[in-house]
Amino acid sequence: MELNISMDERMKFYNVSGLSIALIGNGQISTAEGFGVLESGTNNRVSNHSIFHACSISKFITSMLVLKLIELGMLDLDEDINNRLTSWKVPTNEFTLDKKVTLRTLLSHQSGIIDPEGSFGEFDSTQGIPTMVELLEGKTAYCKEAIQVQYEPGSDFQYSDAGFCIIQQLIEDASGRPFEVMVTEHIFRPLNMNNSTFVVQYISEVINDDFSCGHNKNGHVVDSKYPIYPFPAAAGLWSTPSDLAILVVELMNSLQGRSNLGLSQSKAKEFITSQGCKEWTGLGVFLDGAEQELKISSLGWGVGFQCMLVAYPYKGTGAVIMTNADLGVHQLQGIIGEIFNSLTL
Template identity: 60%
Template sequence: MGQLNLNIKERMEHYQVTGLSVSLIHNGEISMVENYGLQAADTLKKVDNESIFAACSISKFATAMLVMKLVEQGILELDEDVNKKLISWKVPSNNFTEKKCVTLRNLLSHQSGIIDPEESFMELDINDRVPTMVELLAGKTRYCKHPIEVEYEPESDFQYSDAGFCIVQLLIEDVTGKRFEEVMEALILQPLQMTNSTFALRNQDTLGEDVSYGHNYNENLLESSYPIYPYPAASGLWTTSKDLSQIVLELINALKNKSKLGISVGKANELIRSQGCKEWTGLGVFLDGSDKELEISSLGWGAGFQSMLVAFPWKGTGIVIMTNTDLGVHQMKGIIGELYHSFN
């Protein structure tokens, strides 16, 4: 598992992928980082170890790790009603919350009863200001046009939800009194030395020279060059494949009682065990297999970018694949899937 058996350059040409970065984890260490193509089409700027990509929904894995850190500190509790600590907005009570409340556990496992409204949580229009979490959850912006409320009994079903992670973000901000990006920087990114990662990319003024531009499936630049999602906990991470591997390594090390973040073996196990009504759902990650063959995964897909993170935490192996091209098909049906199968 320490190498890839694939002609990556040829497959990139086949799929019309502009830029790609891949990192392999073997024996609990990064064994390889390889980069291909360009940060932006029609330029000479090559992808390298410092090239930053939009991780999109892989952000949820990082958010789950942050929650576990805050749980270890006694600031949050996985199974407490989130309304007990939410200050600036509350989950509305209704018939569905009479028997079961909304908790961090069911929010992180997409089983909270929250369903995203249609046509919601798209990328930010560069002409708009960044909406607040309260505005979003109250349904007062075009990024979430309807107020968020519980629409089925918590833990009775699975509904993938960005809104759920917006609630997680607001809870973290309410209990710490700090912006989510600041808490993430202090408790996750800095301790793991993820120096080429940020949740704070908000406008073109913060665009650095190492940030890749997004492309569609025929290698054309997006009109806005790169997408910004104003929901950091759900989809706001910009990072490199090498940096993203550090979160995987932190989970692997935590399971061995060697966490850099102070996450206990017990809390690390909570992340990767089946939750609620779906055996394939962990906390911020998805699961396949069992025992020492357990595989965890997290996928990111947004305007101009696709990525995937897969790890076998008990084996100490994993792969992180990031591209600056939206192929218009599921990751497993494109070059990311081919890389995964080559690794696996």
Template identity: 65%
Template structure:
């Protein structure tokens, strides 16, 4: 069944989703980009194909690509003990780090030994400044009240971790001597012309005219309208499906030796290869299928927003779906999953 505008808006009404944006990729090109619904319930501000949404944890996919770029520049190493290059904070050594050290590979695949403390990594409080990453890692903020430490031997288990990506952010800032958003702007956003992608630090940086606000599962606007996460590498990205499509297309082209930003096919192959103890985990993405039909997935889910990025790098296709509602169920079990399955038919 062809997914028409009528079909989509009908499903949005059934699920109570105010706004959504979709970009499809076919043959390594954008084949469709369209917005549906409104940026804020109760208004007439329509979602356009370039409207900006909170990407939440899809930020981790972007961070992974940035890490690979820094590896290409010989500034980082995938399998080196991260303490070799960390300056302002070090991974605490304990009994779990005696045989195996924490590496970028283990951090990117959520197998580093780091577990997020319960109740940590909430959105930025309305009147708070973005905390320093060292303070967060040391457990000196309300966003992570316990020091980040290694709680199991690296590589022996999978534990999804925002704290692990905070370590990656600190490492990137230490080796480059620049802020995370400056580095990603120089190495990723500018060369790929991802002009609608940003990491706002405060609500004052958000120009609400083209940015969607978040809604809860009851269809109400969430407190503050625009939740900001003060951990950019883990979940701070605001972007559009079309900008994320540029990143997916870069991955596809890199596998063919045609990278715009200088990524090798061999290193991109690592990103979409099974890592460590879980065959379904790549570097900052999740995997399904194998060989030429390998599927990579990155999911974003936060206060007032849900989104999904799916790509088939060797088949040169993909889809990015972003919504301004948190329906309280996994993407695959809600409207996003239903629409994505319709796209595959």
């Protein structure tokens, strides 16, 4: 696969300062390349090691961690999550009488949880870092209403950051360890994803020349420079296209019984199988097509950044595109979509 596009010209057209891409072919990374700069007005060039905010692609990593912990017997896909939650419980109400909230419904955004309007915004230094319990209880500016089930689990789809905050708390309660430690131990370290981190709360301590600043649609650096979201499992990941492509390749290998993480073929297949009431929803990824033409995707969009992960797991092809620009339009309507449409995957 080749990039059949004039990247410098298109980046100038869209006011995109920096962009990085990794392509997957024949089940392995075939291309990794950076373009532009990490911060407008500087000569800090984007490289293969440049780290971008992955925003909601965090959910893809979190979902893979859940599969691993299920394989270890630490979690269960279909049991009532209140059985293992200790720090906080999903409040019972009329919607949970017959159907309970499970990891399956949380991962597929069909748990009955609806994010309160205006919730889950960017980190505010005056508010500090919330615990997940504080957030779920509606005691922070990031989520001012207590989270509760608002429709029968499995009966509808509502994209939810709160659902992944619940997953984070479940992982911490079940393991007795911080979420970031569990990701590092079970995902990053075994796969040598050395340019990925969830330690966003302390970004000032980990920031280095490899980190990209965020930019608005006019190409200007955003006020916070390195925007963060203080709910790691939902939107806290900083990573590179190459690192994310490593995880995509791991999923492809798992489907062939060659997992490096110890994931079974059955769990890998379930990960990319339609769930519940929506055929286009897997366990933390979105689906399109079927059989050999099945396409999975995960999108990230936050202050100053946009990115997209797309793969055809049975064909062994895919692409991860990350930019340090929020163009204000859906990824497919901007430079990411133009690049993706130019590829033959």
